[in-house]
Amino acid sequence: DVKVTQSSRYLVKRTGEKVFLECVQDMDHENMFWYRQDPGLGLRLIYFSYDVKMKEKGDIPEGYSVSREKKERFSLILESASTNQTSMYLCASSSKDSGRNSNEQFFGPGTRLTVL
Amino acid sequence: GQSLEQPSEVTAVEGAIVQINCTYQTSGFYGLSWYQQHDGGAPTFLSYNALDGLEETGRFSSFLSRSDSYGYLLLQELQMKDSASYFCAVRDGTDKLIFGTGTRLQVFP
Numbered sequence: 001d002v003k004v005t006q007s008s009r010y011l012v013k014r015t016g017e018k019v020f021l022e023c024v025q026d027m028d029h030e031n032m033f034w035y036r037q038d039p040g041l042g043l044r045l046i047y048f049s050y051d052v053k054m055k056e057k058g059d060i061p062e063g064y065s066v067s068r069e070k071k072e073r074f075s076l077i078l079e080s081a082s083t084n085q086t087s088m089y090l091c092a093s094s095s096k097d098s099g100r101n102s103n104e105q106f107f108g109p110g111t112r113l114t115v116l
Numbered sequence: 117g118q119s120l121e122q123p124s125e126v127t128a129v130e131g132a133i134v135q136i137n138c139t140y141q142t143s144g145f146y147g148l149s150w151y152q153q154h155d156g157g158a159p160t161f162l163s164y165n166a167l168d169g170l171e172e173t174g175r176f177s178s179f180l181s182r183s184d185s186y187g188y189l190l191l192q193e194l195q196m197k198d199s200a201s202y203f204c205a206v207r208d209g210t211d212k213l214i215f216g217t218g219t220r221l222q223v224f225p
Contacts, residue, residue, distance in 0.1 A: 031211045040124075042203060042217035043159070050211065058212070090158065094211060100164045102211045103149045107158035 003027075004108035006091050012114045019078040021111050023091030030096035032074035033105065034058075034066060036087040043090065049074055050096065081115045088112050118142045120204055120216035127222045128194050136189045136202050136219045144209030148180050148187045151203045153218070159203060163189070191221070199223045 007022035025032065031050055035043040035058075045058030047066040055066050063085060067075045074093075078085055089112075092105040120140045128134040138148070147166045151159040165171055165180035165187060177190040191198055201220050205213040 033212065040217060043215040045212060045214075048212050056210075056212075092159075096211055100147070100166070103147045103164045103205070103207050103213065104161045105159075105213060107160070109158050 004091055004093055004106050006089075006108040006111050008111050009109060010112050010114075012116065013078075013081050014116055015082060017078075017081050017115075019081050019113065019115075021076040021078075021089055021091075021113070023074045023076070023093075023108055024072050025074075025091075025093040025106065026072065027093060027095070027106065028071065029093035029106075030071070031094045031102070031105075032068065033092045033094075034064075034074065034076045035090045035092065036060070037090055037110075038087050046076065081113075083115050086113060086115045118208065118214050120206060120214060122202075122204055122216040122219045124217070125220045125222070127224065129224050130194055130196060132194050133190065133192045134194060134221065136191075136204075136221070138187050138189075138204035138216055140185050140187075140204070140206050140214075140216075142206050142208050142214055145182065145185075146207040146209055148178070149205045149207070149213065150176075150178055150189045151205060151215075152200050153203065154200045162202075194223050196223050196225065 033048040034046040049068045091108040094105045150162040153159040163178040180187040201218045
């Protein structure tokens with residue numbers, strides 16, 4: 001059974017803290033993604049990665065950074081958490097091809113982050 | 117800019133048929149997909165259309181018209197478990213997806 005796992009389901013942090021969200025996939029996928037999901041705004045892409053040590057900014061990268069040291073692991077870092085980063089964070093992965101597979105993203109269960 | 121438009125909410129009764137529309141405006145187009153997300157759950161992939169026409173998968177079908185930049189998800193024989201949010205998504209030529217803001221479907225008995 002294919003799987004994307006995230007390090008925490010719920011996380012509470014204080015303003016100014018450094019926050020690490022970890023994502024691991026076991027499908028040997030090349031592509032990995034970090035989204036945040038807020039009511040009425042759908043899924044917004046923060047960062048994505050096509051390969052190890054490679055990263056690309058998504059639509060809302062400000063205040064975030066990422067790290068991909070190994071193919072299966074993609075980390076999202078909030079350098080100094082702020083209250084407007086309170087959200088649901090979703091990690092996803094997909095394989096790299098030109099057809100259906102790259103349209104099919106597999107999502108982790110999400111991390112609900114609250115910044116106080 | 118790039119955008120996908122879909123209704124925010126749709127309601128229907130068990131056994132009925134419902135259609136969720138999606139219009140898109142993107143810089144590139146490499147397929148329209150649909151995802152389902154139950155409350156508290158992760159989005160899961162439902163369907164994919166690369167070419168014009170209808171794709172059927174059990175009770176769910178998805179349609180695409182590239183000339184109209186339009187697609188829809190058709191859910192037949194609705195069940196209570198179909199109550200969820202449904203997102204359309206377009207792959208824009210890279211391997212990333214652009215998602216719509218989602219349609220919340222409520223199925224009533």
